[in-house]
Amino acid sequence: MHIHPDALAVAGAFAPDQPAILNRPHAAARAARFFVEKFPGRSLYAVKANPSPELLRVLWDAGITHYDVASIAEVRMARAALPEATLCFMHPVKTPSAIIEAYRDHGVRVFSLDSIEELEKIRDATTAANGGILPEDLTLCVRLRVSSEGSELSLASKFGCDLTGAGELLQATRQVADSLGVCFHVGSQSMSPHAYVQALERVRAAIVDAAVTVDIIDVGGGFPSIYPGMEPPPLEDYFGVIDRTYESLPVSYSAELWCEPGRALCAEYNSMIVRVERRRGTELFINDGAYGALFDAAHVGWRFPVRLLRDSAANEDGETETQDFSFWGPTCDDMDHMEGPFALPADIKAGDFIEIGMLGAYGAAMKTAFNGFGATEVFEVSDEPMSSQYRGDRRDPRVSDNVVSLR
Numbered sequence: 001m002h003i004h005p006d007a008l009a010v011a012g013a014f015a016p017d018q019p020a021i022l023n024r025p026h027a028a029a030r031a032a033r034f035f036v037e038k039f040p041g042r043s044l045y046a047v048k049a050n051p052s053p054e055l056l057r058v059l060w061d062a063g064i065t066h067y068d069v070a071s072i073a074e075v076r077m078a079r080a081a082l083p084e085a086t087l088c089f090m091h092p093v094k095t096p097s098a099i100i101e102a103y104r105d106h107g108v109r110v111f112s113l114d115s116i117e118e119l120e121k122i123r124d125a126t127t128a129a130n131g132g133i134l135p136e137d138l139t140l141c142v143r144l145r146v147s148s149e150g151s152e153l154s155l156a157s158k159f160g161c162d163l164t165g166a167g168e169l170l171q172a173t174r175q176v177a178d179s180l181g182v183c184f185h186v187g188s189q190s191m192s193p194h195a196y197v198q199a200l201e202r203v204r205a206a207i208v209d210a211a212v213t214v215d216i217i218d219v220g221g222g223f224p225s226i227y228p229g230m231e232p233p234p235l236e237d238y239f240g241v242i243d244r245t246y247e248s249l250p251v252s253y254s255a256e257l258w259c260e261p262g263r264a265l266c267a268e269y270n271s272m273i274v275r276v277e278r279r280r281g282t283e284l285f286i287n288d289g290a291y292g293a294l295f296d297a298a299h300v301g302w303r304f305p306v307r308l309l310r311d312s313a314a315n316e317d318g319e320t321e322t323q324d325f326s327f328w329g330p331t332c333d334d335m336d337h338m339e340g341p342f343a344l345p346a347d348i349k350a351g352d353f354i355e356i357g358m359l360g361a362y363g364a365a366m367k368t369a370f371n372g373f374g375a376t377e378v379f380e381v382s383d384e385p386m387s388s389q390y391r392g393d394r395r396d397p398r399v400s401d402n403v404v405s406l407r
């Protein structure tokens with residue numbers, strides 16, 4: 001694929017009629033290398049955040065060997081893209097047929113669960129897939145419910161067993177598993193490293209209660225990226241407290257520490273060029289929206305960085321007058337609305353192109369064809385993402401006005 005310098009060059013050369021997704025493989029590779037080098041354990045990539053096969057190969061080349069997959073379609077796709085990768089089926093509610101196919105045809109040996117019913121399902125389905133003999137190579141991770149406090153998107157309600165039932169479930173799982181893990185998810189875009197400490201303390205209580213040998217502690221995803229109004233502490237802070245708390249847990253001497261970042265590995269991978277189709281006051285009608293890559297902007301009011309793609313948006317004084325805008329997406333649906341606010345030059349008009357940044361995680365992956373929209377063009381660019389926590393030049397968000405807040 002031809003590599004373009006940036007979004008402005010793409011808009012200038014192609015004036016894309018459809019929303020255009022921009023790939024930045026160098027940014028994803030840099031994020032992956034950061035986790036591989038600095039996380040004090042193994043980093044799995046959570047494929048759901050962005051399942052693009054090109055991205056999977058970038059992450060693989062940068063050293064990510066394990067992948068968290070949540071459906072049989074993700075298993076098949078990840079296996080086709082990465083024949084040698086270790087796939088971990090981490091959805092706690094799976095169909096028997098998905099487990100059988102994953103075990104028998106795709107070499108999946110790692111599964112997660114949060115109930116006795118799911119444990120029995122995994123036991124029976126893998127036994128069937130193994131010619132009627134219970135396999136001796138299963139890694140089973142019991143998912144514990146933990147607080148999502150401090151995260152921007154809760155994952156505390158749907159999955160995870162409560163502490164009261166965890167001891168019994170861990171003991172039952174130990175009977176089936178060759179390797180036993182405990183996993184959790186603190187919620188996506190977790191703004192506080194302390195969330196992982198609290199969750200690991202719950203893990204400690206569950207292990208003590210169960211009195212079983214645990215081989216894997218999987219701290220899940222939730223590692224944040226940088227968005228307007230959301231400036232998290234450096235990832236090193238997260239890794240530091242996770243490492244210290246993990247080291248004090250009662251686990252087997254050969255135990256492993258895992259994490260499953262989705263967002264943090266791919267947020268910087270994509271941005272998108274959209275076109276303004278109509279302006280109505282401070283409302284801009286653009287050609288992507290709630291049913292496209294802007295799902296989070298519409299449904300959870302997430303703000304993404306934006307810039308107008310114009311050679312010079314400055315006035316005679318060399319300044320750009322900006323104004324706050326909201327967006328309407330292309331479908332005929334009132335819910336196709338992104339409140340923002342998105343600050344853009346005040347003279348923006350129909351026909352202008354806008355780059356919307358940081359759409360690599362749960363952005364490009366969310367596109368649907370609803371209402372006949374959803375077609376995209378894809379370009380590769382070599383410039384920097386609109387924000388990055390991996391460039392090494394980040395201002396420490398805890399330092400302001402010469403005051404350093406103590407952790």
Ligand SMILES: Cc1ncc(COP(=O)(O)O)c(C=O)c1O
Nearest residue numbers: 046188221222223260261262263
């Ligand atoms: C089991 C599991 N692991 C990892 C992730 C990735 O989370 P994040 O993108 O917040 O890092 C998710 C997201 O839903 C998940 O469900």
